[in-house]
Amino acid sequence: MSRSWERKVRRNSTVINRQRKKSGAQSIAGAVQRVDRFKGRNFILPVFLLLFTGGYAYLATIPAAAPEGENVTSTGMFWLTIGCYFLLAMLFFFRRPYLSVAKDYVGTRRMTGDKTLYASSIKSISVQPGYVVIEQVKGANWVFSKAINRFPTEAMAERLRAFAKENNITFHEKAAK
Template structure:
């Protein structure tokens, strides 16, 4: 818990790092026996693997539950949505879905894909929904 009363849950993103790692290994394996090969193939393969490790360890997905707003890391950067902009929150055993009003966007936080601790996250989302009069659905 932070000084402003917000709680941050951090997960681990594994899909993109796995894809980058597979691409790096593919580059290292498939280009190793080519004639006239320079060091650039090795640098390319190693760069994909380095980027995969960097994304896995540094760029972690998170959701910050504040008093009247949610903040999450999206692909283009951190996004904050006020409670008045949330249409509903759906809580399941393995996922939390936040439906946003303006464009109908959805933020999905899962146990499998994002590696969040769902029991704690579900409890805090229930408190947030009750405190801010947001529609809550449980599956």
């Protein structure tokens, strides 16, 4: 079967299962697909935002920074700005990055939203200690790092090895030195 047909069947099965769930009926078994999701933790950007917010608050308290006679820290806009930066840091901390691997696609969350990359769009997969790189035919590489985003790269490498074998994708593995 072609992959486009599989996607149509999966999409239609999902819609039917959603309708059946609302009416209280049992779902059909055809829509079940194994999707492995590997979650990381984003901590660098939230820490940077908190440090930036702290620096902003510190500079606002210096008397020479404010125009004569004004107290910047007593305005509501100052505290709203501090609160918004804090909320943005919390958003990035709790919105965990992930890599999901299914039968014929991989997916992840980027700054612009969730992205899906089908097997036909993957040029190669490279694995080295602490890093997993998915190279696209067209576009930027997807890099997953243990140091930056706390991804379980060893488990990801095992699953991506099986994914590459199923879909005839070049798989490179570099050993530790």
